[in-house]
Amino acid sequence: MTAATQRTVVSSAEDYGGNLSGASVLVIDDEPGMRNFLTKVLGPRVKCVEQAGSPLEATAKLDVGHFDVLILDNVMPGMKGLDWINDQRRKGFFGDVILITAYADLETAIAALRAGIGDFVLKPFRANQILGAIERTLDRKHLRRENALLRRELYARTARGKLLGTSEALASVLSMLKRLAPLPTPVLFLGASGTGKELAAEHLHEMSDRSEAPFVAVNCAVLDPDRIAAELFGVIEESGRLKPGLFMLADGGTLFLDEVAQMPDQLQAALLRVLDDKKIRPVGAEREIPLDLRFLFATNADLHQAVTEGRFRVDLYHRINVFTIKMPPLRDRSEDIVELAAQFMEQFSNTLGMASLELNEDTLLKLRRYDWPGNVRELKNLIERSVILGEFPEEFAGSSAVTAPEAIENLDLVTKRHILHVLDQCAGNRAEAARRLGVSRKTIDRKMAAWGL
Template sequence: MSQIQTPVSRPARADTQDFGLSGASILVIDDEPGMRNFLVKILKPRCLRVEQAANTGEAERLMDQVHFDIVILDNVMPGKTGLEWLREQREVGFYADAILITAFADLETAIQALRAGAVDFVLKPFRSNQILNAVARCLDRMHLRRENYLLKHELASDAAGERGRLLGNSEAIREVRTLLERAAPLPTTVLFTGDSGTGKEIAARTLHGISDRASKAFVPVNCAAISPDRIANELFGHVPDSSAPHPERKDGLFAHANGGTLFLDEIAELPLPVQATLLRVIEEKRIRPAGATREIPLDVRFVFATNADLPEAVAAGRFRADLYHRINVLNIPMPRLKDRIGDVQELALMFMQKISRDLGVLPLTLTEDVLVNLSRYDWPGNVRELRNLIERSLILGEFPPEFAGGQEGDTDAPTESLHVVERRHILAVLEACGGNRAEAARRLGVSRKTVDRKCAMWNV
């Protein structure tokens, strides 16, 4: 018989590095206590969680309680073989990657292992670095699969355009930051409400970024952007038809968010049948993909957003009352831009610098007249409208007339005079210091960063 050599994609290491395993959850299934102990001894110091089972019955009970990233499975065991068990589990909803270990193998066994869904194959006897390399390959594959899927999802939903920072120092935005800081270390469900364009997704990303899940995935889902007949499949995934020529499972967005944060935007647009399923998932932290008979344990932080009036939607029968009360634990209302008008200058400067760099054009000068007119506008489209105005102005090479020029009779307005005096004074001090910004900041009694920001805004 021709033996199958285990491929090694990275060099063996004799040191104590964790091979990227520190966040992995692994289940070892083998009827031999010595082999189980050997594998646990290798993996436990390097992994987040390692459990062991002497038979497939024990394994199934553990898998019903905890999600495992990888299962290391012996092929020759009493009763059914590891391959037979794996084939059965794939049909009922088995979402871990499997590594098959055996002392007896030929090409036919390897082919059967791949068809059953094993992603790697290790021959006994093996050294510790061989099993570590096999596990590392599985994790690399899992992470790459997740990153590719999430990238495609974000590109399709235009979610990538919503990245950014929660800027501003107004009282309204400081209150939002305080709530985010209080909620970040807790598993509490958060609901962001407010008008369209107020930055609900940016606030959700900020919450994720300051939580203990920051190193895990942030998965944004726009419930209005996915058709009602597809959204359940996209969220929960499905197990393959075993009779298909090339059966392949589809991990849903819930599975890809495991360990991280799932952000469901425009939650009011979720179809009623999916609302019922979502309520159960939130309460039980388990999902059942389409076609599966086993539920998968889930570790996800749920964050929601809407610009709709949810109590009105509940009264009209468009939104489940029990789901509304379940997600409305901590409601963070996002302020309108006209209620934080003091942040317009900082936001405009950030958008000007970022978008001009992205477009490869020179930034426009935010003059006193422009800043005053930006501050006087009501911004019905909120921060998104401000961003679009800056981008449009950069493309055209000038601001629209209603923002570009000063308004007659307003030259003595207190807001405008303050901008004019501030600019004249800072530039005069800079000139007196020979352009030395650090010295100018010292004389002005402000930070160097403040002087740099003002100069960038004025294109000095």
Template sequence: MSHDSAAADTTDAPADIPADPWLARAHILVVDDEPGMRNFLTRTLAPRCARVEAVGDTASAGRLIDASHFDLIILDNIMAGRTGLEWLSDLRRDGFFTEVILITAFADLETAIEALRAGAADFVLKPFRTKQILNAIARCLDRAALRRENFVLRRQLGAQAKPEAPGRLVGTSPQMARIREMVTRAAATPTTVLITGESGTAKEITARALHEQSPYAAKPFVPVNCAAIAAEIIESELFGHVKGAFTGAASSREGLFFYAQGGTLFLDELAELPLSLQAKLLRVIEDRKVRPVGSDREVPIDVRLIAATNADLTEAVEAGRFRADLYYRLDVFRIHLPPLRERPEDIEPLARMFMEQISAQLGLPPLPFDRDTLRRFEAYPWPGNARELRNRVERGLILGAFDVGEDEGAPQDETEDLAEVEKRHMLRVLETAGGNRAEAARRLGVSRKTLDRKCAEWNA
């Protein structure tokens, strides 16, 4: 019998508590050696969350978390055998990062501080009302979701890359109609998808469309450019690490698989993965578990994996640069994106979509496409595919016109140095803002002081 046997106060009406969207999708584990508390929390949570399990000791809890993923653990502190804090400290040391709420009837400031140091997200005193524990759960789940979203946004900003448009697969060609059909079919299943195609053919947009149409859509989409991460740190980036795992590992850290938990991990430029990591990725796909660097514990994951490459993986396998077993494990459902030159009927809708997006971003009125410009666009081979087309539209919008040349059908904008392009762009934005420099600076993403200085240089 637990020494922590204070019962919960259930006098408030659970029906008065609004449903929480994160709780509705959560998998929760209750660890408490008092049957009454386990029964109360199970009755409270079962109608409100996706799954709840309740056990009376940490050994049973350990077996459950080794077998499947939980979004949150509600952990009693004073139990027979070992305390919840001792068990939590061991979990954190092994690289287990799931949110934990500690509940106890016997608490003082020292215990609260120890709980925070051990990695507890919240601390709830018994007896508690239904609303109290549900509010604590909601706070933990909200914080975890926000932390993951912020992490993904920081990575995108750190990459200094233009974010891809939301999952819009634009085009009227038969090839694009077929791709949209394949995306719809694949999205409904958890199957790993391999996307192939030349650089600039919108592989990430296709991956996002898969995610947004899937049961994983409410959880994170985490894109990873495998070529942009140094070989010596990519294992830690993907799987996380524990404190002291290597020189400089001053604290434990979650990996990208953890941040994609419940959602989609998109591995772009997959062929760039080191061979040693390819073997570990294969094991992750097969076992649905990751092992943080330096840890003895494997952590279950619930992640949809989408991979993409512009390389010929068959050739890479033959050359010994890519593992054959990983290739066959990934190549279950393939979506190949044809180059833009093979579907010229998609050029006009793509160009118009890019014009709409970029003009809104820059605060400039869209430029019209005359028939001659579109004819030249359709005749050009676009070696950079949709990405090159987008850049061409953006440049034309900044310059204020498409000057279409005759050589090889290529769309040629007039040549100006960077300073002149910058001047024309900034003055056009200022004009569209009605001369309001504060508004123009906001649209340009620069400070008012910078815009004032530029205008002074140009006598504008």
């Protein structure tokens, strides 16, 4: 390839709009001119580009580094590119490959398909042709990952919502999430079951610079001990292709490990190494794969006690316990119950295609005064069952002329619900309730008299 030709084809790609900036590329070709041309074209557009002048040199580079895309010449001295890539597949190379060749025939095309070649570019080619091939290859890669995540999400049937509420307890959590969002720091979410630990983790992900990448949640308590490595780290199948694990599907984004206290011993050891090295090794692979992940963790158990009892590794405990966020129980953010109930009512009415129920003054008062040992999950389940049955359970049913939205927003009713909730917390002690509310005992007495209580 002459210098003049190179100048022409490079300039034709100056306005190329493909987003390749996150890709690492290895160019494998025995012709220095072709390697230099491709390096010049790709250098300003990708994260990194390296050269290899032979299959042997390329193997050495793959042994120490990872590349998203290989641009591979097929006809080289000593070994054909297709023979070499088949050998690399057996060693566990999982990246995408674009084959470039001046000799195209049906036999080569069939062999390329069998080797899992993502695209086929004939020499001579223009710069925008190879850039287009790289973008198509990366688009297919991202689409495969999105499809895998979508299938998992559909099977999991997780209908996550938003962190709703204006209570002081929730505001404190939201403020801390905002501070942590731009940082890579691991976060451990603590709190009872149903308090919204996963929801808070996803909220943190959405506020971070990783929000466009996947958020993948893994429940450590339900992992099959015999399938842990394959499910999390991936596995080389009999065909030689890699079936990616959940860690790889989350690459670039956030991995949320729930119920970490129930993590099997073998996973604890493997996770510690991943946290230290930022690499994984799929089952059957010879090479490790680098990862770009933010790790979030959650448990409703006492991890310190688990360490003391020898059920949880002390070194792993210190790696994940960098920063903790304690999710408040619903009884400590009771001001949010009415808003949550209204949101769940609308959600289930729409998703189930059934009529919503009236949230009247009596029902809202009973919802606010209940202790909710199952926290937000218990409230959500109650609303779903009630929509399906067409009525609230007897202990929450009530009749009143005042219904939503007036029942939700009326200041006097909001005040009544709050005072009665505090009285419940104080076992009816009006003096203590007045102290907590910052009002006089006489104010409580007057309110109670006006309400006929």
